[in-house]
Amino acid sequence: MYSKHTEIFGILGYPLGHTLSPWIHNTLFQLSGYDGVYLVFENEKWKEIGLSPLLDLGVKGVSVTIPFKEWAYSQADTVCNASKTMGSSNTLLFRDGIQAVNTDGxxxxxxxxxxxxxxxxxxxxxxxxxxxxxxxxxxxxxxxxxxxxxxxxxxxxxxxxxxxxxxxxxxxxxxxxxxxxxxxxxxxxxxxxxxxxxxxxxxxxxxxxxxxxxxxxxxxxxxxxxxxxxxxxxxxxxxxxxxxxxxxxxxxxxxGYSMLLYQGIRQFELFTNSKAKSKWIEKVESLLLKQLKSRS
CATH class of the missing domain: 3.40.50.720 (NAD(P)-binding Rossmann-like Domain)
Structure with a gap:
């Protein structure tokens, strides 16, 4: 159930037919009771489009995947140390400007x-x-x-x-x-x-x-x-x-899915300003593995 108060998050990249990030984040929103939804923003022309459509939509944050991590870094007003050092970000937060974070590492x-x-x-x-x-x-x-x-x-x-x-x-x-x-x-x-x-x-x-x-x-x-x-x-x-x-x-x-899991957990914590509980992580890992096996 969504309302006018539901916060919008998502993943930005191309191609995204394989992505399991929505499973991770929407499950975490459900388990934590956070009023959020995580969508897929798939387009190969994000560099040309820019971030304005997402900002106009009221999106609060996005995960960024290949081939846009270096570009995402370049769009930010403030950046974490990892992003600054490496010139690459996999997370953008839209709060008081655009903040770039890298949770890959x-x-x-x-x-x-x-x-x-x-x-x-x-x-x-x-x-x-x-x-x-x-x-x-x-x-x-x-x-x-x-x-x-x-x-x-x-x-x-x-x-x-x-x-x-x-x-x-x-x-x-x-x-x-x-x-x-x-x-x-x-x-x-x-x-x-x-x-x-x-x-x-x-x-x-x-x-x-x-x-x-x-x-x-x-x-x-x-x-x-x-x-x-x-x-x-x-x-x-x-x-x-x-x-x-x-x-x-x-x-x-x-x-490989363990990196997807843990970088996603860190993103969830950044998106919601809250700490993920161990029991939520175990539940998400179980569902993630089940979903991957069904796709193999």
């Missing part, structure tokens, strides 16, 4: 921590490999950096992060944005393949493998071993070809 770090907190131990000498250099990669690298720094305290970070991407310029921009720290580097594919055993966590951030997207993944099954953990942030299908290949080699898997 927060969601990714929570998903990794829930799976295996040792993977974010800054004293661990194994390396983290980031596949891709787009908006999601930017948010994730920023939050990984913040987490490693916080966990290290006064100690020097031993853990290194390498970026493997087709767009080397974008990869270098991530390095520069973070101040070119000695623990962050760009790696060519040949070198990466030779040093496969140096990595323990591989985070795939590109849309390759997502329903509706073509292209070849940057790595294949020859790379993976049982000593690797693969976190593919693609969540539809539930298992991408990359995940299937890694599983055959006995690699550990962090499901």
């Amino acid at each position: 927060t969601g990714a770090v929570l998903a990794i921590t829930k799976s295996n907190p040792d993977l974010l131990d800054p004293m661990f000498e194994k390396q983290i490999l980031i596949l891709g250099s787009g908006g999601s990669a930017k948010g994730i690298v920023f939050s990984l950096a913040e987490t490693l720094k916080n966990n290290a305290g006064d100690k020097k970070i031993q853990r290194k992060i390498k970026i493997l991407a087709r767009n080397e310029t974008a990869s270098r921009e991530i390095q520069t944005a973070l101040g070119n720290p000695d623990w962050l580097a760009v790696t060519p594919k040949e070198e990466c393949l030779k040093e496969a055993e140096l990595y323990d966590l591989i985070i795939h951030t590109t849309p390759v493998g997502m329903k509706g997207y073509g292209g070849e993944p940057l790595l294949d099954s020859q790379f993976f071993t049982k000593k690797h953990t693969l976190f593919d942030i693609v969540y539809n299908p539930l298992e991408t070809d990359l995940v299937k290949q890694a599983k055959k080699k006995k690699a550990e898997i962090i499901p």
Whole structure:
């Protein structure tokens, strides 16, 4: 039931036929008793259209997905540190102007921590490999950096992060944005393949493998071993070809939907200025997994 007091939120992107964000947010509104509704704003021309139609409609906030995360950042009056550093945002809040926030990294770090907190131990000498250099990669690298720094305290970070991407310029921009720290580097594919055993966590951030997207993944099954953990942030299908290949080699898997869940929870908290309860998160995760399985 909606009324004139119902607040409107939604997701902005293209294509959005696969999105499960409405399931997450509308379920959270229902569980929390918040008078809100979450809609799908699908259009490939948001850059040309601009945000005025949403503001005229009275929309209070939107999730932003590919390919508009960098553009969303550029539209804001105020931005969070992650957005400012990486030039990319996945959340816009329409309150006292336009505020940009990036919850991608927060969601990714929570998903990794829930799976295996040792993977974010800054004293661990194994390396983290980031596949891709787009908006999601930017948010994730920023939050990984913040987490490693916080966990290290006064100690020097031993853990290194390498970026493997087709767009080397974008990869270098991530390095520069973070101040070119000695623990962050760009790696060519040949070198990466030779040093496969140096990595323990591989985070795939590109849309390759997502329903509706073509292209070849940057790595294949020859790379993976049982000593690797693969976190593919693609969540539809539930298992991408990359995940299937890694599983055959006995690699550990962090499901992509867990990042979708936790970044969405953070967005809900920003949208409503309230804290999500554990029982709501468990309920949403259960429904999300059920919905993904039905689509597989």
